[in-house]
Amino acid sequence: MEGHLYYPGCTLKTKASDYEDSAMKVMDKLGEPLVEMDDWYCCGAVQSLAEDDIMHQIAPIRTMCCAQEQGEDEIVTLCDMCYNVLRQANDRMKEREDDLETMNEFLDEDPDYEGGVEVYHLFHLLEDMKDEIEEAVETPLNDLVVAPYYGCMLLRPDNVAIDETEDPEIMEGLLELLGLEVLENPKRTECCGSYHTVNRSDIVEKRVEDIVSHAVDEGAEAMVLSCPLCQFNLDYHQRATEFEIPVFYLTELMALAFGLDIEVKNHKIDPRSLLKEKGIVE
Amino acid sequence: MKLKKLTRDIDFMDKVEELSGQSLNSCIQCGTCAAGCPFVEDMEILPERVFKHITLGNIDKVLENNTMWICAACYTCSVRCPRDIDIAKIMEAVRQVVLRANIDMVDVDEVENMEELPQLAVVGCFRKETG
Amino acid sequence: MKAEEDESNEEVEMVEIFVMGKRYKVPKGLTIMTALEYAGYKFTRGCGCRGGFCGACSTVFRTKDEYKLRMDLACQTAVEDGMFLVQLPFMPAVREDYDVEEVDPEEHDNVLLDYYPEVARCVSCNTCTKACPQDIEVMDYVQAALRGDIERTAELSFDCIQCGLCSIRCPADIKHYHMAQMARRIHAKYNQPESDELAERVKEIKEGKYDEEMEKLVNMEREILKKRYDERDIKEEG
Numbered sequence: 001m002e003g004h005l006y007y008p009g010c011t012l013k014t015k016a017s018d019y020e021d022s023a024m025k026v027m028d029k030l031g032e033p034l035v036e037m038d039d040w041y042c043c044g045a046v047q048s049l050a051e052d053d054i055m056h057q058i059a060p061i062r063t064m065c066c067a068q069e070q071g072e073d074e075i076v077t078l079c080d081m082c083y084n085v086l087r088q089a090n091d092r093m094k095e096r097e098d099d100l101e102t103m104n105e106f107l108d109e110d111p112d113y114e115g116g117v118e119v120y121h122l123f124h125l126l127e128d129m130k131d132e133i134e135e136a137v138e139t140p141l142n143d144l145v146v147a148p149y150y151g152c153m154l155l156r157p158d159n160v161a162i163d164e165t166e167d168p169e170i171m172e173g174l175l176e177l178l179g180l181e182v183l184e185n186p187k188r189t190e191c192c193g194s195y196h197t198v199n200r201s202d203i204v205e206k207r208v209e210d211i212v213s214h215a216v217d218e219g220a221e222a223m224v225l226s227c228p229l230c231q232f233n234l235d236y237h238q239r240a241t242e243f244e245i246p247v248f249y250l251t252e253l254m255a256l257a258f259g260l261d262i263e264v265k266n267h268k269i270d271p272r273s274l275l276k277e278k279g280i281v282e
Numbered sequence: 283m284k285l286k287k288l289t290r291d292i293d294f295m296d297k298v299e300e301l302s303g304q305s306l307n308s309c310i311q312c313g314t315c316a317a318g319c320p321f322v323e324d325m326e327i328l329p330e331r332v333f334k335h336i337t338l339g340n341i342d343k344v345l346e347n348n349t350m351w352i353c354a355a356c357y358t359c360s361v362r363c364p365r366d367i368d369i370a371k372i373m374e375a376v377r378q379v380v381l382r383a384n385i386d387m388v389d390v391d392e393v394e395n396m397e398e399l400p401q402l403a404v405v406g407c408f409r410k411e412t413g
Numbered sequence: 414m415k416a417e418e419d420e421s422n423e424e425v426e427m428v429e430i431f432v433m434g435k436r437y438k439v440p441k442g443l444t445i446m447t448a449l450e451y452a453g454y455k456f457t458r459g460c461g462c463r464g465g466f467c468g469a470c471s472t473v474f475r476t477k478d479e480y481k482l483r484m485d486l487a488c489q490t491a492v493e494d495g496m497f498l499v500q501l502p503f504m505p506a507v508r509e510d511y512d513v514e515e516v517d518p519e520e521h522d523n524v525l526l527d528y529y530p531e532v533a534r535c536v537s538c539n540t541c542t543k544a545c546p547q548d549i550e551v552m553d554y555v556q557a558a559l560r561g562d563i564e565r566t567a568e569l570s571f572d573c574i575q576c577g578l579c580s581i582r583c584p585a586d587i588k589h590y591h592m593a594q595m596a597r598r599i600h601a602k603y604n605q606p607e608s609d610e611l612a613e614r615v616k617e618i619k620e621g622k623y624d625e626e627m628e629k630l631v632n633m634e635r636e637i638l639k640k641r642y643d644e645r646d647i648k649e650e651g
């Protein structure tokens with residue numbers, strides 16, 4: 001297959017379509033397109049941690065099986081939470097052979113999962129493509145000062161971390177290739193509040209105030225991240241603070257640096273005025 | 283929602299250890315988990331106190347307080363615990379004991395601004411707060 | 414009970430069934446519905462078209478040799494020896510109220526999830542698909558609804574007869590068939606092109622073009638009506 005087998009997850013199709021759109025464009029430009037899986041299932045957003053739980057591992061394993069049946073052994077996700085769940089569930093079921101056997105027997109109408117599929121996040125791919133990225137940059141985003149934000153799901157627990165849990169650098173490395181001024185963001189690995197946005201938005205508001213105020217104190221003009229839930233929380237809930245800095249997906253900035261257009265459908269804080277001010281868009 | 287009593291008669295500590303696979307007595311009450319937890323200000327009792335209450339059999343104390351529902355499963359405590367206790371799993375176990383007794387913490391039909399929420403948030407919330 | 418004899422003095426093979434625990438012998442080859450009636454039960458509800466189309470007679474049952482709990486339509490399923498049966502239950506599920514003018518998918522990111530939020534609890538267990546007597550890919554259409562793909566939800570659920578079997582064992586308490594019906598209505602109203610022919614026909618009906626013919630049919634004698642029905646023009650399949 002030309003390119004990489006891509007698992008979107010539910011949110012990328014509607015509320016985070018800007019992320020999917022920009023990622024597709026960027027990966028096409030880099031010559032390694034993302035090809036959506038023929039079939040896939042909602043991962044469940046958060047990993048079920050109970051020792052006896054098999055039921056909530058079913059959905060991720062079904063997705064692994066879909067990849068297996070497509071003849072592929074690697075899945076790439078854009079969404080941090082999907083990465084975390086698929087990776088945790090996959091690793092867990094591969095380790096617990098008895099549980100996997102129970103599950104395969106339960107899924108008696110479907111092929112058995114053999115345990116041969118691995119899960120990656122987009123950043124894993126981009127890490128290995130730094131030369132290509134540098135070459136693809138047409139308009140370095142020189143005037144823009146950004147604070148990278150990781151959140152939780154790419155870094156914890158230890159066994160799924162894509163970089164040092166307490167001191168990651170992977171995003172900073174990629175952002176520097178785009179010409180951006182990348183700040184040290186002291187709160188970059190602290191949780192945004194996650195699903196509390198549903199019925200305890202007061203908690204999320206506190207977290208957003210904390211995270212954004214520290215970034216702005218360092219001089220940030222925008223935040224950059226890769227998780228659709230973090231993006232929603234930091235973007236939507238900034239209204240409860242005195243700040244109004246745009247929150248970009250990494251691939252949106254990459255697309256702009258590559259001279260490509262971005263759609264701006266999901267953003268609550270419109271980034272266009274900042275981008276115009278910096279001469280990045282007209 | 284304050285819970286005074288579960289409807290089932292179970293050995294709470296045994297159940298929590300079974301569901302989490304963690305040993306509650308390993309906790310040395312150092313407080314590293316609370317120090318790193320981004321949500322600790324909204325918790326009625328600190329995480330390590332929850333574990334102590336469980337080992338002492340003070341189930342009411344645990345159920346009456348909101349700690350496990352404020353936890354967002356961010357795993358910060360788990361990666362920092364000096365005794366290598368997977369604290370996130372213990373919180374999950376306490377949540378599961380309640381949810382499996384057919385008690386939901388969020389009413390699926392009462393979610394406000396459903397229209398604006400990304401699926402990630404709704405799916406995650408329902409997974410952690412409904413049975 | 415000795416074996417029944419029919420008019421040609423041949424013995425009819427009987428099977429043993431249990432209706433709510435009580436044992437009966439019924440002729441092999443009857444459906445669950447007619448077997449229950451043979452045993453003396455009379456249906457005042459749960460009995461509809463008797464032709465596998467209306468979804469009223471969905472039921473659950475087991476056979477003594479199998480551990481699986483099975484679900485199907487009572488009018489379409491033959492009785493087996495050792496079958497454990499029940500009355501025909503009604504699948505309880507409240508249909509959400511909505512104004513079809515207010516659910517334009519262009520104006521809502523995920524209108525199905527707004528009205529049926531429990532869809533977000535789907536764990537992809539496939540219980541629904543296994544229960545469906547119409548061989549619909551139920552889990553797939555629920556997943557499509559979760560990601561906001563109304564068209565796919567509508568297309569995959571097209572054959573649904575609203576029997577409710579998908580919903581009775583769903584661990585997430587989803588009301589699949591009501592949610593899918595909403596998807597089909599929205600898809601038809603907002604996504605599908607309008608049919609000029611339909612608008613024209615509705616106009617004709619309102620103007621009374623077919624009133625006389627309808628009057629005749631309604632007042633026709635039963636035998637003549639049957640004959641006309643049997644001799645009607647049927648379009649060839651394919």
